[in-house]
Amino acid sequence: MVLLLLPSASGIWPTPRIEGAPALPSAAGVLSAFARGPPPEMTQGAPDLPPSLAGMNDVQPFYASSNAAIDQQAQELENAGVSWVRTEFVQSGGNVQWSTYDYWVLTSAPAHHLKILALLDYATIPDDITHADWALSGPGNFNSYITDYGNAATSISQHYGTALSAYEIYNEENSNYWIWKASNGSDGQIFPEQYGKMMTQAYLDIHAQNPSAVVMIGGLLPPGIDPTSSNPSDNQSVGAYLNLTYGSSTFAWYRANYGGADPVDAVGVHPYVDPTTQLPSLMDHVRYTIDQYQPGVPFWATEFGWTASSAGGYGSTGEVEQATNLTTAYDYFHARGDVTTALWFDWADFPGNPYGLGGMAANGSLTYWKSSWSAYYDLFHHDDATGVSINVPSTVYVGTSFPLNATVDNVGTSTWSEQGLWLGLPGAIRLGATSSNAFVFTSPRCGGYSISAINERLFTCGEVPPSGVAYYDAQVVAPSSAGTYTLGLQMVHDGVAWFGTPFSLSIVVQNATPPPPPRTYTLSGEVRNTTGGPLSGATVSVRGNTNATSLTSSTGAFSFNVVNGTYVVGAADPGWAYDSSNVGVLGSNALLLLNMTPLNGSLQVHVASTSGASLPGATVSVAGVGAWTTLANGSIPQLLLPDGRYALGAFAPGYRAVHLNTTVSGGVVDRPTISLPSNGGGGAGSTWVVEFTVINSTGAPPVYDASVTMNGVLQGYTNAAGQLVSPTTWGNGTYPLLVSASGYATNRSQAVVAGTTYVMVRLNWTPPPPPLPGMLEGSYFPASATFLINQVAYSAAGTNPQGGAVLSVNLSAGIYSFRLVQGSTALTGSFAINSGSVTWRHWALGNSSSSTGWGSTNALWIELGGGAALGAVLALAAVLLIRRRRSPGRGETPPEGLSPPSGSGDHGLPDGDPKAAAGPGHPGP
Secondary structure (H helix, E strand, O other): OOOOOOOOOOOOOOOOOOOOOOOOOOHHHOOOOOOOOOOOOOOOOOOOOOHHHEEEEOOOHHHOOOHHHHHHHHHHHHHHOOOEEEEEOOEEOOEEOHHHHHHHHHHHHHHOOOEEEEEEOHHHOOOOOOOOOOOOOOOOOOOHHHHHHHHHHHHHHHHHHHHOOEEEEOOOOOOOHHHHHHOOOOOOOOOHHHHHHHHHHHHHHHHHHOOOOEEEEEEEOOOOOOOOOOOHHHHOOHHHHHHHHHOOHHHHHHHHHOOOOOOOOEEEEOOOOOOOOOHHHHHHHHHHHHHOOOOOOOEEEEEEOOOOOOOOOOOOOOHHHHHHHHHHHHHHHHHHOOEEEEEEOOOEOEOOEOOOOEEEOOOOOEEEEOHHHHHHHHHHOOOOEEEEEEEOOOEEEOOOEEEEEEEEEEOOOOOEOOHHHHOOOOOOEEEEEOOOOOOEEEOOOOOEEEEEOOEEEEOOOOOEOOOOEEEEEEEEEOOOOOEEEEEEEEEEEOOOEEEEEEEEEEEEEEOOOOOOOOOOEEEEEEEEEOOOOEOOOOEEEEEOOOOEEEEOOOOOEEEEEEOOEEEEEEEEEOOEEEEEEEEEEOOOOEEEEEEEOEOEEEEOOEEEEOOOOEOOOOEEEEOOOEEEEOOOOOEOOOEEEEOEEEEEEEEOOOEOOEEEEEEEOOOOEEOOEEEEOEOOOOOOOOEEEEEEEEEEOOOOOEOOOOEEEEOOEEEEEOOOOOEEEEEEEEEOEEEEEEEEOOOEEOEEEEEEEOOOOEEEEEEEEOOOOOOOOEEEEEEOOOOOOEEEEOOEEEOOOOEOOOOOEOEEEEEOOEEEEEEEEEOOEEEEEEEEEOOOOOEEEEEEOOEEEEEEOOOOOEEEEEEOOOOOOOOHHHHHHHHHHHHHOOOOOOOOOOOOOOOOOOOOOOOOOOOOOHHHHOEOOEOOO
8 A cells, every 4th residue: 555644734633523523612611511412323342352453554653743643643543442553664864753753652652552563665765766776677686775774674673672563574565656666667566586685684683673573574465456557467466475585595594594484473464355255365375375484473464444435545435334344354354363463554534545444524634433433443342331320319399400429330341531522532431311311410520411301411530441430420400390200321432332231210200399408517527648647639529419529728628518418528639549438417517537548559461472362371570579470361460569660571481571661550450461472482393592681689670781601602791671682592401501790699500491481590699899980981972972971961072092082981880871962863872880890882873782801991982873993992892792793503604685683793694795884774893
C-alpha cells in the first residue's frame, strides 16, 4: 500500500465525533448540562481475541502539531484496544529527525501501552530510490543503497534500543510502487538475491543493539494488487519471492555461520484479498513455502483492510461490509494460531482512500466513526456489569423529587469512563434509562442528560477499571399522576451496545400532599493519617438521603448538613488508601473519625510467548523484591508493593529473557505482559543464546561493567542494568563461569545450559576504600560542543596532541552519564570512575567500548561525525575493542558486501569490506 496522508489546516486530524451526536457541552457546564442523546446502539458480541493480535497502521507523528495532539491520538488508539502501532521512519536531509519521533516512541506510546512496529522502507534511507548504485536491472552485487539502508537501521536501533519492539524490513518489496516508478515501469521489485542481503544486514545490525527485537521480512503483496504495474514479473507471487529469498546466498551464509538458523524472526504479509474465499488459500500457500525453510516462524499481517466506499482503493465495499470483513479476517487470523499481530490499514481515512475506521467528509475533515470501529472495539473488549444496587424509597408523591444512589460492579474487560466523548470516540459508558422507565432524572452528580423518561443517562464519575465499582447519584422526579411505575436502568456503551442485566423496581406514586421538609442535622468529623495527624485538602463525600462532597480544613475537619438516614461517608486523597464508614443520623448530630493509610499498589505479571500463548513455569524477577514462578495461567500471584518504579525480568526454558520497567501507583493493579521470543532451540544438538544478569548479593542492585568469562572465553561486560547477552550460541552442557568487577569478590561457578537461556550471577560486595578523586580527561570533540556530565555542563579548553578539545575535571568514584551536543548531532552514554583502577572509553556516534589501563587518569574519547583519524590512540583502540566483538564461530567469509553490525563485532568479514568504513553508523575497527 502507498500511504499518502495530508494534515488538516491546523496541522493534525480534527477530533472525530459520533455521527448524529451533538457537540459535547463545555467543561464548565457538564455537571448540570443535558445534551441530546447518541444514535441507537448496536448489538455487541463476545470477546475471544488476545490483545496482542490488535494492531493498527497509524497517522504518523510528524503530522501532529504538538505533543498534546500525539497524546490524544495515542489515547484514542488505546481506548479502541490497539496493542501494536506501525510507524514509518522518514529521514530528512540524510538524518532521522529524532525530535519528531522521540516523544511518540519514548513517552506517549509507552504511557498508553502501545508497542511500535518500526517500518524501515524507501523513506528511511537518506537518498531516494533513484540512488546511482541501485542495480534495478538485475540481481547485481552488494551496492551502496543497501549500505545506506543498513546504516539507517543501525542508527535507529542504537537511538531507541528496546523502546522499539519490532522492525519491518522494507514494504512490499516484491511489488513496490516506488521502485516501479524510479525504474520508469521496467522493474517493480527488489530482486530476492539483493533483498536477502538487505534482510541479513539489517537483522545483524538491529539485534546487535536490541537482541529481543522482532525483525521481520517486510510485508509481501499478493500478485495483481498493485494497479500501477503492467509488468507481470513485478507482481511476483509471495511464495515464489520467499523461495528465492530463503535460497539467496546471504541466507545460506547466515545458516552456515549461525547454527542453521535464518535471519528472520517473522514474515510480514499484506493480504489484501477476499477474506472468505482467498485469504485461507493465500495464507496456507505462504505457510507451506516458509515451512520448507523455517518451520513455525510466525506471520505478521502488517497491512490489510477494505475500503468503505466506492471512492477508491482495493476491495471497495460499504461500511457494513467493511466491518463484516474486518471481523471475518481477525477471527480467521486468531483461529490459525500462527499470526502474531494483524495491523488494520488504516486508523482513519485519508483523501481518496476510505480504508479507515474513522470516516472523512468531502472537505477532508474526520467527522465520525464507522461501523468498523465498533467491530474492532468489539473484538478486543467486553463490557459487562453485575451487582446493580439502587437505594430509593418504595413510595413517593406525585411531582416530587427524591434521591437515587446506585452502585454497579464492572465485571468486563474495559475501563468505564466519560473519556470516549472527550476524545471523539463513539461512546462513554454510562447508566441509562430503559424503555420501561417512567421517572425523570435531574441534578446528576457527574453530569448527564434527560430527553424523556426512556432517553436519559447518568454520566460515569472518573474511571472505573475492571473489577471496580461505579457510583451514580441524581435526583429523580416522580410522574404527575398517581399509580405504580417502573424505575428501569441498565448499563450502556453509548453508540456501541447495552450490556449487563437490566434493573427494574416498582415505585408507588401517591396522590397526596407531601410532608414538610425534614429537619437537618450536622454530620461532622476529622480525617487523620496513620500517625494521628490531620489530612488537609482530602475529599470527603457523603451518600444517602443527602449527597454532598467537601474538602477537609487545615485541621482535617469536615461537616455536612443532612436529614435523618443511614449514610456512607468516604475520604479520598492522592497517595492514601480510600477509607469509608457507615453512620446513622437519627434525630441528633453525628461525629465520625476516618483514618487513612499510605497507599500501596499491586503488581501481577503475566508471561507469554510472542505468539500470545501463556507460559507457566517461567521465572519472573522483581529487582530488589524477589523472584516467582508463573502459575498455569502464565501469571505470578498478585504482589502488594509500595508505589514506585520496578525493574522486571522474565525467562523460561527455550525462550530468550526479556527485561522491562513498570510503575506501581495509586492502588491500581498493574498487569504487564512480558512476551518472550523463542530462542530457536529444540531437541538434541540444540544451541542457545545465553543471557547473563549480574547483581549485588547484598541487595540485588545490578553490577555495572562486570566481566563475564564462560568456558575460558570472555563474553563481554555488563551494562548499567547488569545485563549481558553472550556473543555466541552454546549447546546443552555445564561450563566454567568466572565473573568479576571492581569492588566485588570474584564469582567462580558453573553455567548450566539445558534448554535454559538465562543465568543469574551474584557478586559479593567488597567494601571499597573511601572514594578517591579521579580525573576525567576528554578529547576529540570540538570545543564549541555542549558537554554535560550528570546534566551539569562543562567547558573544554586547550588542544590534545592527537587533536580535539581537552576537558579535565575531578570526579569521585561512581557511574556518570554524559551528553554531547553539536548542532543537530547529539550523543549520549555513560562511564565509570573507579577507585584504584582507571577506565578508557571511546565513543563514535553512540558506540562505546572500554578497557582498563592507559596511564593514571580516566580518559573519555568521543568522535562526532567520523572525525579525523585517531592515529596512535586508535591503534590502541583496535586492540581494546576486540573484547566487545564476536565471531560466527565458523571462520567462513560472508557474501560480498556483508558487514558486522556496528558495535557488535566481527562476523568473519574479509579485510577491506566496503561497509566497514561506510560512515559514522558503521565505524571500522
